[in-house]
Amino acid sequence: EIVMTQSPATLSVSPGERATLSCRASQSVSGNLAWYQQKPGQAPRLLIYGASTRATGIPARFSGYGSGTEFTLTISSLQSEDFAVYYCQQYSDRPPWAFGQGTKVEVK
Amino acid sequence: QVQLQQSGPGLVKPSQTLSLTCAISGDSVSSNTAIWNWIRQSPSRGLEWLGRTYYRSKWYTDCAVFVKSRITVNPDTSKNQFSLQLNSVIPEDTAVYYCARGGWGTTAGLFDSWGQGTLVTVSS
Numbered sequence: 001e002i003v004m005t006q007s008p009a010t011l012s013v014s015p016g017e018r019a020t021l022s023c024r025a026s027q028s029v030s031g032n033l034a035w036y037q038q039k040p041g042q043a044p045r046l047l048i049y050g051a052s053t054r055a056t057g058i059p060a061r062f063s064g065y066g067s068g069t070e071f072t073l074t075i076s077s078l079q080s081e082d083f084a085v086y087y088c089q090q091y092s093d094r095p096p097w098a099f100g101q102g103t104k105v106e107v108k
Numbered sequence: 109q110v111q112l113q114q115s116g117p118g119l120v121k122p123s124q125t126l127s128l129t130c131a132i133s134g135d136s137v138s139s140n141t142a143i144w145n146w147i148r149q150s151p152s153r154g155l156e157w158l159g160r161t162y163y164r165s166k167w168y169t170d171c172a173v174f175v176k177s178r179i180t181v182n183p184d185t186s187k188n189q190f191s192l193q194l195n196s197v198i199p200e201d202t203a204v205y206y207c208a209r210g211g212w213g214t215t216a217g218l219f220d221s222w223g224q225g226t227l228v229t230v231s232s
Contacts, residue, residue: 034219036219043206043225044155044219046219046220049218049220089155091218092217094216094217095170095172096157096173097217098157099155101154
């Protein structure tokens with residue numbers, strides 16, 4: 001099974017600043033990597049798929065990069081609504097689909 | 109736009125069966141381009157994919173190995189919904205359970221729509 005590892009666990013950032021989150025896969029997932037945003041009491045929301053394609057309605061300040069085993073999610077200028085937990089997930093090949101343990105982006 | 113509405117009890121006794129339903133609007137459980145999944149989330153285990161059902165000329169179901177002996181995922185075409193049953197529950201099955209839609213082909217494991225979540229507590 002593929003294991004997804006995210007870092008850091010918590011990222012403290014001031015509004016308007018840039019945030020960069022990392023995700024590593026235990027083996028290559030090619031470009032089959034998604035990012036989700038989750039706010040308290042809500043289901044995860046798809047942000048990025050195919051490592052770098054924004055889902056419908058996602059603002060351009062969210063960008064994804066990477067392939068193989070190393071991936072990043074960048075939020076170029078944090079807005080108040082962006083403080084949340086972010087998860088990466090591989091959807092390569094077949095189940096089980098694995099999620100990372102999450103990175104919490106909090107207000108500095 | 110697809111919407112998923114979950115229903116089911118929030119409290120289950122140990123050794124009993126957890127049962128949840130996910131009603132679909134804006135898509136069909138029999139769609140040839142969608143896959144219907146159950147995922148759970150707990151503080152100790154994070155997000156875990158549990159199982160799925162989908163129709164490709166016939167019905168398919170598969171599940172995660174760690175729950176394979178206890179889980180059933182079934183479609184209900186008459187009500188356009190699908191269900192989760194988890195037998196012989198233990199306190200460690202306490203989690204928020206989500207239903208979610210996956211795509212087809214290379215996006216089978218990409219979840220673009222989610223239910224609202226159901227907190228299920230296993231306790232006597």
